Amino acid sequence: MSRLGDLLDFDGAAGLLAAWRDGLAPEPALLVSAWADAHRLLGSRGSAEPGPWRTARTPYLREVMDALSPAHPARRVVFMKGAQVGGTECGNNWIGYVIHHAPGPMLAVQPTTELAKRFSDQRIDPLLEDTPALRQRVAPARARDSGNRQLSKEFPGGQLVMTGANSAVGLRSMSARFLFLDEVDAYPGDVEGEGDPVALAEARARTYGWRRKTLLVSTPTIAGLSRIEREYASTDQRRFFVPCPHCRHPQHLRFERLIWDKGRPETAHYLCEGCEGPITEAHKTAMLAEGEWRPTAVPEDPHAVGFHLSALYSPVGWFGWAQVARDWEAAQGDERAFKTFKNTVLGEVWQEAGDAPDWQRLYDRRESWPAGTVPRDGLFLTAGVDVQRDRLEASVWAWGSDRQSWLVEHRVLEGAPHLPAVWEALRDLLGERWRHETGHPLPIGIAAVDSGDGLTTAEVYSFVRRGGTARTIAIKGQDALRAAIGAPSATEIRRGGRRMGGVKVWPVGSSFLKGETYAWLRLDRPTEESGEPFPPGYVHLPSHVAGEELCHQLTAEQLVARRGRNGYRKLEWVKTRERNEALDCRVYARAAAAALGMDGWGEGAWQRLRDALDLPAPPAPVSRAESPAARPSPTTSRPEQAEANNPYAPRYPRPGSWFSSPRSGYFARRPSSRSNIFRDD
Numbered sequence: 001m002s003r004l005g006d007l008l009d010f011d012g013a014a015g016l017l018a019a020w021r022d023g024l025a026p027e028p029a030l031l032v033s034a035w036a037d038a039h040r041l042l043g044s045r046g047s048a049e050p051g052p053w054r055t056a057r058t059p060y061l062r063e064v065m066d067a068l069s070p071a072h073p074a075r076r077v078v079f080m081k082g083a084q085v086g087g088t089e090c091g092n093n094w095i096g097y098v099i100h101h102a103p104g105p106m107l108a109v110q111p112t113t114e115l116a117k118r119f120s121d122q123r124i125d126p127l128l129e130d131t132p133a134l135r136q137r138v139a140p141a142r143a144r145d146s147g148n149r150q151l152s153k154e155f156p157g158g159q160l161v162m163t164g165a166n167s168a169v170g171l172r173s174m175s176a177r178f179l180f181l182d183e184v185d186a187y188p189g190d191v192e193g194e195g196d197p198v199a200l201a202e203a204r205a206r207t208y209g210w211r212r213k214t215l216l217v218s219t220p221t222i223a224g225l226s227r228i229e230r231e232y233a234s235t236d237q238r239r240f241f242v243p244c245p246h247c248r249h250p251q252h253l254r255f256e257r258l259i260w261d262k263g264r265p266e267t268a269h270y271l272c273e274g275c276e277g278p279i280t281e282a283h284k285t286a287m288l289a290e291g292e293w294r295p296t297a298v299p300e301d302p303h304a305v306g307f308h309l310s311a312l313y314s315p316v317g318w319f320g321w322a323q324v325a326r327d328w329e330a331a332q333g334d335e336r337a338f339k340t341f342k343n344t345v346l347g348e349v350w351q352e353a354g355d356a357p358d359w360q361r362l363y364d365r366r367e368s369w370p371a372g373t374v375p376r377d378g379l380f381l382t383a384g385v386d387v388q389r390d391r392l393e394a395s396v397w398a399w400g401s402d403r404q405s406w407l408v409e410h411r412v413l414e415g416a417p418h419l420p421a422v423w424e425a426l427r428d429l430l431g432e433r434w435r436h437e438t439g440h441p442l443p444i445g446i447a448a449v450d451s452g453d454g455l456t457t458a459e460v461y462s463f464v465r466r467g468g469t470a471r472t473i474a475i476k477g478q479d480a481l482r483a484a485i486g487a488p489s490a491t492e493i494r495r496g497g498r499r500m501g502g503v504k505v506w507p508v509g510s511s512f513l514k515g516e517t518y519a520w521l522r523l524d525r526p527t528e529e530s531g532e533p534f535p536p537g538y539v540h541l542p543s544h545v546a547g548e549e550l551c552h553q554l555t556a557e558q559l560v561a562r563r564g565r566n567g568y569r570k571l572e573w574v575k576t577r578e579r580n581e582a583l584d585c586r587v588y589a590r591a592a593a594a595a596l597g598m599d600g601w602g603e604g605a606w607q608r609l610r611d612a613l614d615l616p617a618p619p620a621p622v623s624r625a626e627s628p629a630a631r632p633s634p635t636t637s638r639p640e641q642a643e644a645n646n647p648y649a650p651r652y653p654r655p656g657s658w659f660s661s662p663r664s665g666y667f668a669r670r671p672s673s674r675s676n677i678f679r680d681d
Helices: 002-007 012-025 032-039 061-066 087-100 113-130 197-203 204-209 227-233 283-287 321-330 335-345 359-364 420-430 455-469 508-520 547-556 581-596 603-614 638-645
Strands: 076-081 105-108 152-155 158-164 178-182 212-217 240-243 250-252 258-261 264-271 292-295 304-309 380-385 391-399 404-414 432-436 444-450 472-477 487-493 497-509 556-561 569-575 669-671 678-680
Touching: 032 087, 061 087, 076 087, 076 227, 076 321, 087 105, 087 113, 087 158, 087 178, 087 212, 087 304, 105 113, 105 197, 178 197, 178 380, 212 444, 227 304, 227 391, 227 547, 250 444, 250 508, 258 321, 258 472, 264 321, 321 335, 359 547, 380 420, 380 581, 420 455, 420 638, 444 455, 444 581, 455 497, 472 581, 497 581, 497 678, 508 569, 508 581, 547 581
Parallel strands: 076 212, 076 304, 105 158, 105 178, 178 212, 240 304, 380 444, 444 472, 472 497
Antiparallel strands: 152 158, 240 250, 240 292, 258 264, 380 391, 391 404, 487 497, 556 569, 669 678
């Protein structure tokens, strides 16, 4: 040793010799959880509970961390979890363990490169700064040639590299013995045309054979598409069993057994599966301390272990059962909130509403109200228009304050779209008024016309442009859009090589809206004996409009998982029968309601609509054919005459009519040129 030191005549000889000696030493038997209890310190910058790490605070993490120790036979550790259970800190403890006790090349992957930078700044830097054992191993970033950069941390015997799953270069930049893949359900399906990011990352560890370790952590997303669900299914699927404080019966906590008084989430408690005794949250700490992980399946991969944990296990003071109950009640009637609850609180996949409702059930539950009228709770109208090769089909829907809807009209307008007559028939339909139960005539607030068929797109654009943007919009479905409607984009109209003007096209989340529609169609109608109101989102179908064929069309599609061109699964809506126009018209009418801003209206806006409808109704209007105003004056110029004959020209109601007041709703508004938020004219 001394001879080698003489040859290395520079200041770093002692450090080099120490690193060489450490590399020859066998890997320590110390477990990751024991290292965390002995060395990990939490600072106020990165933790709500600063101070020494205590695995006893989250005892369910002990076995997860220990499976990452070199002595454990597992090569892949899968952790499917809810929020507020400490999953990310489990991975951070492993990073600290590798840097301090089992040095080697390590790759930590976040969904995007931007998130990797944030992970480095908010998680890794505090980990290194607050833990003295790690502070000695990684030089400060300000030191010259320290090897401490934002996405790369060098330490004796190894290196930690952080990257995003959206960067193919980052995923194949180095060989790595240890892989920490965080929030894998947010990874892209195909990264820059090179394949699945998880597969690309794991290819970096193949040369390490049985010595490699991979940790996959995520909250799940959609059933059939969730990566963490697939990975967990290939393991032994462990659940954390805790004993009942009364009868000692072991059980894993399930949301179905958490009960509380309606409207009083603070009364939430758990019912034991064995003795049906009430378990309060005061028992949770002792139950967690005595809990144990038990496999519930035979693994496909003998070297893979899987853990599933919901937020019901969250330690006292983090995320309580009362908050679980509160979040559940707040999600009632909102499918998106239900999805978030199931993913982040229960740690379970969300089953998209892809199975079509039973058409017979819809047919049997139809209601009766006078034809051509709008029930009292329907406060405004929108229309959706589907364009076929030989006809147009249009549905008129009324909408209420809790997103209940009433089908008012469905018409088939015969004629090929290249014929002017069919568009004149549509113009007449959209110019009609429907009598509200209060006696007021209701106009159509906005009509959405599908422009997706390339053969008829020019005709749709021309109709919308002539009609003006105040009453009719052109839309185009986008399956990837996870919202009802997006911001419009300007599109140029050309015919025969000549520029004919421009029109705005609104993207519509067709897949999103079909799932929402099917979820609402499944809602049960309350019985008359119960006296309960209709649930939010309930779809009312009248017997005079909704026949067997229309009910069939409303349920004519199903969501299925298919393999795409690159071999990765994705969800697609497929038709189960040829005719589905009623479903498309419903989706477009719902998009029109979103374009008006319905989803963002507060109770005040809805109340103003109710107040306006409660005003005395005007006398029955003279029919359009008999109205002198409908017949253009002989002295009227051609443009003025065209506007007089065009019910979509930007004209405004008479002052004093119920829909013209700025306080009465949104009928005297039109889409802003900058967004889908509506401004006052």
